[in-house]
Amino acid sequence: AEVNKLLSLKEKLGLEDGKQKFVLKTPKGTRDYGPRQMAIRERVFGIIIDTFKRHGAETIDTPVFELKETLTGKYGEDSKLIYDLENQGGELLSLRYDLTVPFARYLAMNKISNCKRYHIAKVYRRDNPAMTRGRYREFYQCDFDIAGVYDAMIPDAECLKIVHEILTGLQLGDFLIKVNDRRLLDGVFAACGVPSDKFRATCSAVDKLDKLPWEAVREELVGEKGLTLEMANSIAEYVCLHGGRDVIARLQADERLVGNSREMQDEQKSARAGLADLDLLFKYLDIMDISTQVQFDLSLARGLDYYTGAIFEATLLAPENAVHQDDGSAPGGVGSVAGGGRYDGLVGMFDARGRRVPCVGVSIGIERIFSILEQRSESHSVRTTETQVLVASAQKGLFDERLRLLKELWAAGIKGETSYRLSPKLLSQLQQAEQSGIPLVALLGTEELAAGTVRLRTVATRQEVEISRDKIVEEISKRS
Amino acid sequence: AEVNKLLSLKEKLGLEDGKQKFVLKTPKGTRDYGPRQMAIRERVFGIIIDTFKRHGAETIDTPVFELKETLTGKYGEDSKLIYDLENQGGELLSLRYDLTVPFARYLAMNKISNCKRYHIAKVYRRDNPAMTRGRYREFYQCDFDIAGVYDAMIPDAECLKIVHEILTGLQLGDFLIKVNDRRLLDGVFAACGVPSDKFRATCSAVDKLDKLPWEAVREELVGEKGLTLEMANSIAEYVCLHGGRDVIARLQADERLVGNSREMQDEQKSARAGLADLDLLFKYLDIMDISTQVQFDLSLARGLDYYTGAIFEATLLAPENAVHQDDGSAPGGVGSVAGGGRYDGLVGMFDARGRRVPCVGVSIGIERIFSILEQRSESHSVRTTETQVLVASAQKGLFDERLRLLKELWAAGIKGETSYRLSPKLLSQLQQAEQSGIPLVALLGTEELAAGTVRLRTVATRQEVEISRDKIVEEISKRS
Incomplete structure (x- = not known):
């Protein structure tokens, strides 16, 4: 019902037949800052x-x-x-x-x-x-x-x-x-x-x-x-x-x-x-x-x-x-x-x-x-966020674990993110970290969870170390 | 000539005979932030x-x-x-x-x-x-x-x-x-x-x-x-x-x-x-x-x-x-x-x-x-500047010395001020520090200048120590 209302509103705005009748721009002489x-x-x-x-x-x-x-x-x-x-x-x-x-x-x-x-x-x-x-x-x-x-x-x-x-x-x-x-x-x-x-x-x-x-x-x-x-x-x-x-x-x-x-x-x-x-x-x-x-x-x-x-x-x-x-x-x-x-x-x-x-x-x-x-x-990259660590998972179904770790990181004042998908691919998570210049990835996996550990990856060098789950927040704090 | 022009402009604005004909206010529903x-x-x-x-x-x-x-x-x-x-x-x-x-x-x-x-x-x-x-x-x-x-x-x-x-x-x-x-x-x-x-x-x-x-x-x-x-x-x-x-x-x-x-x-x-x-x-x-x-x-x-x-x-x-x-x-x-x-x-x-x-x-x-x-x-004071030190002088005629010290403090990244008067009274300088919550006063005097020292006063306790002129920037850095 809501969607229908928006669609009819859209029509009133002159967006019929997929053709836009108004110009999508900022006013003359102004710009957005991305x-x-x-x-x-x-x-x-x-x-x-x-x-x-x-x-x-x-x-x-x-x-x-x-x-x-x-x-x-x-x-x-x-x-x-x-x-x-x-x-x-x-x-x-x-x-x-x-x-x-x-x-x-x-x-x-x-x-x-x-x-x-x-x-x-x-x-x-x-x-x-x-x-x-x-x-x-x-x-x-x-x-x-x-x-x-x-x-x-x-x-x-x-x-x-x-x-x-x-x-x-x-x-x-x-x-x-x-x-x-x-x-x-x-x-x-x-x-x-x-x-x-x-x-x-x-x-x-x-x-x-x-x-x-x-x-x-x-x-x-x-x-x-x-x-x-x-x-x-x-x-x-x-x-x-x-x-x-x-x-x-x-x-x-x-x-x-x-x-x-x-x-x-x-x-x-x-x-x-x-x-x-x-x-x-x-x-x-x-x-x-x-x-x-x-x-x-x-x-x-x-x-x-x-x-x-x-x-x-x-x-x-x-x-x-x-x-x-x-x-x-x-x-x-x-x-x-x-x-x-x-x-x-x-x-x-x-x-x-x-x-x-x-x-x-x-x-x-x-x-x-x-x-x-x-x-x-223009010639070099500029970071647009300050995220220090991406919490990632190696297998499906680990979202709750990721959120739990993230909560602890936030509470410690660490800037952290995780994928908004329940079961993202590992590769796409690692790419996200590289593309946005996030220096660390905290990687959760079923094996590590069973062993009570987290793998901490340094994005620049691709080196990984295994760290005890109850020491991981402290370790990331130290590195930031 | 410039002043006359401004005065004539003022007249055009309707400010004759010291009477203001327009309202001095911000628009309805808006305010300045002091x-x-x-x-x-x-x-x-x-x-x-x-x-x-x-x-x-x-x-x-x-x-x-x-x-x-x-x-x-x-x-x-x-x-x-x-x-x-x-x-x-x-x-x-x-x-x-x-x-x-x-x-x-x-x-x-x-x-x-x-x-x-x-x-x-x-x-x-x-x-x-x-x-x-x-x-x-x-x-x-x-x-x-x-x-x-x-x-x-x-x-x-x-x-x-x-x-x-x-x-x-x-x-x-x-x-x-x-x-x-x-x-x-x-x-x-x-x-x-x-x-x-x-x-x-x-x-x-x-x-x-x-x-x-x-x-x-x-x-x-x-x-x-x-x-x-x-x-x-x-x-x-x-x-x-x-x-x-x-x-x-x-x-x-x-x-x-x-x-x-x-x-x-x-x-x-x-x-x-x-x-x-x-x-x-x-x-x-x-x-x-x-x-x-x-x-x-x-x-x-x-x-x-x-x-x-x-x-x-x-x-x-x-x-x-x-x-x-x-x-x-x-x-x-x-x-x-x-x-x-x-x-x-x-x-x-x-x-x-x-x-x-x-x-x-x-x-x-x-x-x-x-x-x-x-x-x-409202009940307690809020600092509106971050000034760390006021450079003051105990006698007349020391403005150039104050400016010289201030230059060194600024170069060291220290937030410093001095009176904009050539020969301000010592009391008014100390009051300025107290009123604006500036924690330190670096006090120059003819005696100290001769001895190559500066007196450093902690405003809260009114304690003063004499410090060598060539160590004063370092000392203030340490305390900030």
Whole structure:
């Protein structure tokens, strides 16, 4: 009767005559994670979470959707990529677009002024997916942020240290962390004669320098953004600068940038503050021995509007990690795998009294890392279970004995399995162990049962030893 | 300039004159998990995942939304509780309602016929929230399922063993797992004269017996569902039955239920099969020593339509875990914390050729368990970080030295923190250690620096020992 009901339900769904009338797929830009991908994902998350915990972070979680108005006005042009929920009566909701805005909402709502937390969760963007490059509409972010009023650049330096530890731990090859400062960028734009109402537009054009040649960016600056060619050329002189504390020192002596002109007082003060902070940052990076993999780069701009100070971005350098272009052209710039910066104004946007909570944080771009590690793992096998022992039987009719032994193994905390068939063939049981990488087989047979023993087989070597039935759990424990 | 931009953005959001014009909250029926809740959640998930892995399960993940048509026709009346996404052009999407339908979709889409997996993820229901009772619109499910053609009741018995191990491991007090079989229930309804087209409606009325007295259910059966009083009274005689294999044996001798009448051939055959399987299930439960906490209960019906065989549900018995009623009346039946059953037809609904993959699974109702453990933990402190040592300084100006030591600790895998201030007061540093439960403080001072030592303080006892600077990392490693 039940089956008939299901069959008639199936017909209603349009599955008549064995023809399927609906598409069996996951939504555009999303994917399932199978056991193999999950095993890789768990290993990656393990390394990342260990790092966050080593730095004393707590963790929080927030709902997958927020009130629509919570997200409004935070993402500039990108707002069109937000997923909205249907109005089914009640509140208007949207899926979260990142973890930073929900974090700021959480801090403001709970009036928290100090917090060091990580948050690993999926976010949603109705972007053009490029799944081979690890760009999805549903993807993970791994965020670490420090909120609170502290002395300059100490939390910022720890964020960079964390990125360094994670990328080292994941063994992704050489990498480079670029740093810059939004205040310094504004100072540069001012020094080049850009009017302040064009700073953000100029910034977002400069941000494209890692994907486009200077000529294209210059055209955007002059053509679209309305800068003069002179301004653009001046900017070019600055944004090609990169290096360490030597470059900072050179800029600190650049009168146009840090001098004391009356018209650019504010911007020059900002530039001085940005440079002083970057210098202090490098001092801390030196102490932590990571400054050789960090580069001051004036072309780094970062897309999001909410940054107010230091900004950073990590890229992989190893050519085998290069991003494959969708149009089939040569692999371009190697992918960015982490980014972040200081956003001192965001929490205040949620606070009734505009109370500010300075924040700095970093987000690990985990999907690209998954893509790289998945590709690498294709050539070798990845275990998807942790089973230590398969309880098998050599003859028919021994299921109850297998279950009895398994119960004892489970009680001892040993990870064990047995065939779900009453009388499986011995060969198929041994194959199951080999295929799933189970290292041990506990083999029950009528002879052994009569003798009060169990044969313990090491799958890799095919060696077997006979062990007393009442010592077998202990023996397997020892070997695990 | 950046600050001004944020302030102007804030104005646009309607935050003028320090007055907030939007509500700062999470969506209805949802909540943030703070660090304290997350610490509890991690402990619970740890126990559950360990159990799943001990039984050889892999894990998978699926997108948070599915094509709307994937969910259509799976949940009966409850479909109205599904969250739909707004049609922003492209596919019509809905948030997942449970993890079972996505699992069936995953199996059919990838043509997988054998799988033992767990899946821990949030699901979404536009239900009436009752947050104090742990009923949310966004909530976790922890599902374990076994798919494949296997010998009768072996996977089913393992599902019950897993529930038993998890509830024991979580130390929630006494519990009872009720079992029944959908085929047997259909046989009972037939034996009581209910026409087969009223089986599902009768089933869903009987399902309310754990919340309503028999009189109310009888009224629903007779008034709403159109049964005769005689049928209802016959049903009453059956659904009050509960016990172990003795009750199964009694029913196996019940001619009306299992006899060979021509009109009820199918139903009686189903009832016989159900009883035989339940008897076999108890045999396996006996072997695994868990049958005393499992009860055959003919009143158990389970809400969802897709079950086709064994069904089960676990409830906590300890009175302190009783569910508080929203209307303030006395705590009612103690809450169900796990449920599941066999659903042999669901995967076939997704398959173009109707290829069947029999499945059985169990879902742990984790939110109610969180509620109980959160209430219990209110009286004592819960650590939200794992920090082992706080690097502190007794005088001003020692930040660089603190950072240098911290770097060495991190490199040794030790979880360490230091104040983000250049010259924090000693007292405030010691308070930080005490408040966050950090067991050790490594104290740097000008005298010790000159002598090449560090003072290591045990926070609990306030004892301090002086240790050579070049041995301090090793010493802290030893104590952790």
